[in-house]
Amino acid sequence: MRRADALPIHAGVRPPPDAEPFYLPVADEIAVFEACHVRGLPVMLKGPTGCGKTRFVEHMAWRLGRPLVTVACHEDLAASDLVGRYLVRATETVWQDGALTRAVRAGALCYLDEVVEARQDIVVVIHPLTDDRRVLPIDKTGELLQAPPGFQLIVSYNPGYQHILKDLKPSTRQRFVALEFTFPPAELETRIVAHEGGVEAGRARELVALGARLRQLRDRGLAEVPSTRLLVAAARLMASGVAPRQACRTAIAAPLTDDPDLLTAVHDVIAAVL
Numbered sequence: 502m503r504r505a506d507a508l509p510i511h512a513g514v515r516p517p518p519d520a521e522p523f524y525l526p527v528a529d530e531i532a533v534f535e536a537c538h539v540r541g542l543p544v545m546l547k548g549p550t551g552c553g554k555t556r557f558v559e560h561m562a563w564r565l566g567r568p569l570v571t572v573a574c575h576e577d578l579a580a581s582d583l584v585g586r587y588l589v590r591a592t593e594t595v596w597q598d599g600a601l602t603r604a605v606r607a608g609a610l611c612y613l614d615e616v617v618e619a620r621q622d623i624v625v626v627i628h629p630l631t632d633d634r635r636v637l638p639i640d641k642t643g644e645l646l647q648a649p650p651g652f653q654l655i656v657s658y659n660p661g662y663q664h665i666l667k668d669l670k671p672s673t674r675q676r677f678v679a680l681e682f683t684f685p686p687a688e689l690e691t692r693i694v695a696h697e698g699g700v701e702a703g704r705a706r707e708l709v710a711l712g713a714r715l716r717q718l719r720d721r722g723l724a725e726v727p728s729t730r731l732l733v734a735a736a737r738l739m740a741s742g743v744a745p746r747q748a749c750r751t752a753i754a755a756p757l758t759d760d761p762d763l764l765t766a767v768h769d770v771i772a773a774v775l
C-alpha cells in the first residue's frame with residue numbers, strides 16, 4: 502500500500518523555531534518539563550485561557566530542539582484525524598498518516614490543545630503512547646509504531662470550562678504529569694505585557710494593576726476575567742496610538758462581557774486606573 506502523495510509524511514510538523522519564542526517562567530515549569538522529556542513522560546498543562554500554555558510549548562520545542570505538531574481538539578475530531586486514513590484515489594487506495602502518527606514518526610512534541618473538547622473515546626488512542634511501551638498501534642495497516650526518544654505528548658485544558666460531561670477519563674488523566682498555569686505575579690506579568698505589547702514598563706504596570714482589579718470582579722459575577730493575553734492586546738493598541746481608555750474598553754472590556762451592568766462596572770475600573 503502506498504502513502505498519499507498529496508500530503509508529505511511530515512505535513513503539519515513544524516520544525517523547531519530558529520528564534521527563541523519569548524517565555525518568562527513563573528516557577529520551575531521549564532525544569533520539570535525537561536525532566537519529563539528526558540523520561541518520556543507525557544505532560545498536562547492546566548490553566549485558564551491566555552496564561553501562556555501555548556507559548557510555553559513553543560518555547561520548550563525551541564529549547565529542546567524538537568519539531569512541534571499541534572492539534573486543536575474539537576468534538577468532531579476522529580480517531581482517523583489522529584492516526585490516519587485510507588484515501589480512495591481514481592486508480593488506487595493510499596494511506597495518509599494522521600497528525601499523531603506524523604508526530605511519532607518525526608519524534609516531535611505533540612500538543613493536543615483543549616483535549617477535553619475531543620470525544621473521550623477518541624482520546625484513548627493516545628494511551629499506548631503514554632505508558633512504558635510508547636507505541637502507536639495503527640490497526641488499519643497493522644503497523645506498530647515505536648515512538649523515538651524525542652517524541653512527547655502534551656495536552657492542555659482549561660479546568661474553568663470543564664463540564665461534567667466533558668471531563669477527561671481518570672484512566673487518561675492519570676497518565677500525565679500535570680503542570681498548573683495561572684496568571685503570573687504582577688512583576689512578571691508587567692515584564693510580559695511590556696515585551697509582548699511594546700509598551701514601556703510604567704504603562705505595562707498600569708495594565709497589570711487594571712487586570713488585578715478586574716480579576717476581583719469575579720466575585721461580582723464577571724464569569725471570565727481578563728487574561729494576560731487581553732492585557733497584551735490592550736498594550737498593543739496603545740503602542741499603535743489608540744487612547745489608553747479606548748484601548749482597554751475595546752481590547753479588555755468588550756471581549757469579557759455583554760452584560761450592560763458588568764460593562765459599566767468594568768468601564769468604571771478602567772477610568773479609575775488609567
Ligand SMILES: Nc1ncnc2c1ncn2[C@@H]1O[C@H](COP(=O)(O)OP(=O)(O)OP(=O)(O)O)[C@@H](O)[C@H]1O
Binds near residue numbers: 525551554
Ligand atoms: N509566561 C509568559 N511568557 C511570555 N508570554 C506570556 C506568558 N504568559 C502569557 N504570555 C502572553 O500571553 C499570550 C497568551 O498566551 P497563550 O496563547 O500561551 O495562552 P494559552 O494559555 O495557550 O491560552 P488558551 O487556553 O486560550 O489557548 C501569549 O501570546 C503571550 O503574549
Ligand SMILES: [Mg+2]
Binds near residue numbers: 554555556614
Ligand atoms: Mg493555547
